[in-house]
């Protein structure tokens with residue numbers, strides 16, 4: 001019964017979601033994103049959900065589309081995906097890149113997750129899980145996305161990301177492990193444009209989000225305050241009902257679901273300054 005209600009809600013709200021999420025007076029006119037183009041993009045993204053296995057929602061992809069379309073085309077910067085699995089989210093990002101005339105650079109081992117370390121609190125996966133081979137990913141994007149916008153970088157992030165030296169407008173990090181997330185943030189941050197974005201998955205886990213709030217981390221590696229993370233713990237509010245927390249709420253609120261990613265921007269800052277006994 002609950003499954004049926006959720007599925008009906010998911011399908012019936014597609015046009016509403018596309019309309020609301022892509023609603024902005026700031027979408028740059030140079031992209032010529034008409035009403036029709038928004039719906040075509042949104043429906044293709046939604047349908048891709050059923051064509052490839054994917055771990056993420058078309059709504060989070062639409063949120064990324066919005067931020068990309070709101071950025072003027074003369075702001076240089078590629079779109080990066082770290083963690084692609086079968087190419088489900090990459091296919092959708094490539095459709096956005098086609099409309100925005102940007103390049104999508106896809107980074108993955110193409111042999112699944114690395115061996116997880118004991119200190120990694122997300123390390124409950126087996127090595128090789130979420131494996132999508134390079135040829136398989138390319139085939140999926142060819143069929144359901146825009147392969148002409150894509151470049152592929154195969155290998156562990158710690159080997160491939162340090163080579164990247166072009167500006168980044170938006171990086172989507174869907175990499176499961178805490179240590180993979182940290183590698184991505186450390187190697188990508190300096191390449192982000194002044195108002196460049198980082199989106200993540202696994203936003204329901206407060207420990208995972210904490211990298212974006214850690215004063216020690218940002219002071220140590222970037223000599224700045226933490227940027228914070230919009231959507232920490234519950235995801236972006238894009239038409240779902242969910243108040244968290246992840247560890248317990250699933251059992252007694254079957255209609256509550258998080259859905260749509262979390263993000264930060266290079267020029268954001270979130271830090272506390274009041275310590276009364278020190279003032």
Ligand SMILES: C[S@@+](CC[C@H](N)C(=O)[O-])C[C@H]1O[C@@H](n2cnc3c(N)ncnc32)[C@H](O)[C@@H]1O
Nearest residue numbers: 054055056083085088089109112156157174180
């Ligand atoms: C959950 S999957 C990505 C799902 C995909 N974004 C989607 O929406 O369908 C995580 C991916 O991260 C990749 N990955 C994680 N850590 C990595 C690392 N350190 N180096 C390279 N690839 C890694 C895995 O190979 C896997 O493809």
